[in-house]
Amino acid sequence: MLQITEKQVQDSITMEMALPVLRKAYEDCMEGEIYAGGRIFTPVRGQENVGQWLVANCTNQPYFGSKFSSVFPQNVKKGLPSVISKVSLYSALTGELHALIDANYLTAIKTGGSAAIATDLMSKKDAGKLGIIGTGLQAFSQVLAIQEVRKITELYVYDVMPERVDRFIEQIETVKNSPYKIIAAGTANECVAQSDIICTCTTSLTPVFEGSYVKPGTHINAIGSFTSFMQEIDEETVLRSDKVTTEHMEGLWDAAGDIIIPLEKGLISKDKVNGTVGDILTGTILGRENDQEITLYESVGSGVLDIALSIAIYEKFRK
Numbered sequence: 001m002l003q004i005t006e007k008q009v010q011d012s013i014t015m016e017m018a019l020p021v022l023r024k025a026y027e028d029c030m031e032g033e034i035y036a037g038g039r040i041f042t043p044v045r046g047q048e049n050v051g052q053w054l055v056a057n058c059t060n061q062p063y064f065g066s067k068f069s070s071v072f073p074q075n076v077k078k079g080l081p082s083v084i085s086k087v088s089l090y091s092a093l094t095g096e097l098h099a100l101i102d103a104n105y106l107t108a109i110k111t112g113g114s115a116a117i118a119t120d121l122m123s124k125k126d127a128g129k130l131g132i133i134g135t136g137l138q139a140f141s142q143v144l145a146i147q148e149v150r151k152i153t154e155l156y157v158y159d160v161m162p163e164r165v166d167r168f169i170e171q172i173e174t175v176k177n178s179p180y181k182i183i184a185a186g187t188a189n190e191c192v193a194q195s196d197i198i199c200t201c202t203t204s205l206t207p208v209f210e211g212s213y214v215k216p217g218t219h220i221n222a223i224g225s226f227t228s229f230m231q232e233i234d235e236e237t238v239l240r241s242d243k244v245t246t247e248h249m250e251g252l253w254d255a256a257g258d259i260i261i262p263l264e265k266g267l268i269s270k271d272k273v274n275g276t277v278g279d280i281l282t283g284t285i286l287g288r289e290n291d292q293e294i295t296l297y298e299s300v301g302s303g304v305l306d307i308a309l310s311i312a313i314y315e316k317f318r319k
């Protein structure tokens with residue numbers, strides 16, 4: 001059994017390697033060659049801290065596996081990651097454990113990569129102004145990934161903890177792939193009003209910007225909310241969205257407070273959600289029909305993507 005550490009994952013994985021693996025995982029999922037099981041979710045001593053298990057099973061490769069993540073938002077104040085994840089990858093031939101993989105960075109690359117695939121399919125081709133709300137690891141990987149699919153001209157950044165914005169800008173300066181300007185936004189609404197693509201990557205339980213600030217033509221990646229009671233995106237934004245997609249429909253109806261809360265209030269019906277990123281990739285639905293549409297990728301995670309990326313990493317280390 002291999003143990004693959006956080007550092008080994010970081011040293012071996014790039015966005016360039018991850019994007020084709022994730023695209024193929026979406027396509028394989030559409031063919032039933034990999035599928036996700038139901039997620040297990042448990043609040044830990046109150047609603048703020050949670051544990052979550054995602055599972056996936058391959059029918060075209062001899063693997064199945066699970067990812068456990070704990071999300072403890074106050075960890076940032078203790079200098080610890082707020083999302084801590086580990087993958088267990090098993091043999092589908094013997095049931096033996098092949099690998100235990102530290103998956104904090106893997107999760108971030110997966111989440112960023114999937115959002116970049118959605119952004120490529122849903123945002124305007126000339127979308128160049130990127131707005132990031134939240135400045136943790138997921139925010140970092142969103143920038144890393146989206147700069148691969150759109151030519152960024154300006155990056156706007158906002159966080160409720162201003163000291164984290166300076167550190168984040170320094171980090172992005174070291175990885176940006178072209179000389180775009182990076183601007184600390186004064187408010188989340190200002191960040192939104194300036195941007196063609198918005199990524200919300202916070203641990204907030206309540207909406208982080210007002211939907212009236214979203215410009216026609218904007219694409220939004222809603223990354224942070226992953227429980228039925230978390231609402232990072234307000235109802236106006238959901239109502240104004242012309243297209244709504246996700247990674248995995250069952251996962252969305254289990255976990256996306258951004259969508260479940262307006263549904264429960266009777267503001268939207270289930271057909272507000274058009275389908276998955278896999279549906280766009282395979283031509284079943286359209287990602288965008290014109291430059292005025294507001295598009296929303298509501299991300300809640302999917303074991304399919306985590307396990308597909310874990311297999312790629314495991315196969316690299318097994319050699």
Ligand SMILES: NC(=O)c1ccc[n+]([C@@H]2O[C@H](COP(=O)([O-])OP(=O)(O)OC[C@H]3O[C@@H](n4cnc5c(N)ncnc54)[C@H](O)[C@@H]3O)[C@@H](O)[C@H]2O)c1
Nearest residue numbers: 082134135136137138159160201202203204223224299301
């Ligand atoms: N969709 C997915 O597949 C997926 C995958 C991994 C993590 N996540 C979720 O993404 C979120 C962020 O993860 P992370 O690892 O970057 O966390 P993190 O704690 O490192 O960063 C979160 C940031 O959000 C900021 N923040 C909190 N409330 C805010 C608000 N109202 N406005 C602006 N900023 C605010 C915090 O100050 C912090 O800097 C978590 O909720 C996590 O569970 C989702």
